[in-house]
Amino acid sequence: MKTALLIALLALASPFAQAGxxxxxxxxxxxxxxxxxxxxxxxxxxxxxxxxxxxxxxxxARALTDYKSGARKNPVMDGQAAALSAQDIQDLAAYISGLPGKLKVIPLHRLVQ
Ligand code: HEC
Known part of the structure; x- marks a missing residue:
């Protein structure tokens, strides 16, 4: 029981927690x-x-939020992100991140040593 609680608290505190x-x-x-x-x-x-x-x-999610706010600028993507709500951005990020692809990203275990 205590272990389960600890794991739940760690998950909440993790910067890699699911964004919802x-x-x-x-x-x-x-x-x-x-x-x-x-x-x-x-x-x-x-x-x-x-x-x-x-x-x-x-x-x-960060990229789309930054296009929307103007923190990141691109003539094409600014317009794409402008109409998205915060929930739209979370939903899109959840969907796209789960798709299989050829993109190479640094494995998480190498980032959190
Ligand atoms: C008209 C073409 C076009 C459409 C439609 C479009 N994008 Fe993009 N997208 C681009 C281009 C071009 C870039 C590269 C912009 C840059 O260099 O910042 C980009 C970049 C991005 C990035 C940043 C990627 C990175 O590696 O930093 C994200 C996230 C993204 N698009 C998501 C979306 C989503 C979600 C939609 C639909 C709501 C969308 N795009 C629609 C052309 C498009």
Whole structure:
């Protein structure tokens, strides 16, 4: 019992805790994005558009939040992110991060030594 409680508290305190997005809702909201990022978010239509499948969920949410706020600027993505709510962003990040992809990211165990 105490162990379970400790694990729950650690999960809450972890910077890698789940952000609370709904992947199923994200799948619906992601349809317009695939025009550029490709079906499955792993086959972008040109070299200047990033692969997103299998990217970290918190990275995706941060990128979209920064485009929306203006902290990160891009003529294409500013407009895409402007209409998204905070919940839309969490849902999209949950969906896209769960897709299989060829993107290479640093494994978590190497970041948290
Ligand atoms: C018209 C083409 C287009 C559409 C539609 C589009 N994107 Fe993008 N996206 C881009 C381009 C181009 C970039 C690279 C921008 C940059 O360099 O900052 C990008 C970058 C991103 C990034 C940052 C990736 C990184 O590695 O930092 C995210 C996240 C993202 N898009 C998500 C989305 C989502 C979610 C949608 C749908 C709501 C969407 N995009 C719709 C073209 C598009």
């Amino acid at each position: 997005g709904n992947a199923e809702a994200g799948a619906q909201k992601a349809k317009p994005c695939t025009v550029c990022h490709g079906a499955g978010f792993d086959t972008p239509i040109s070299a200047d558009i990033p692969r997103l499948a299998d990217q970290y969920e918190d990275y995706l």
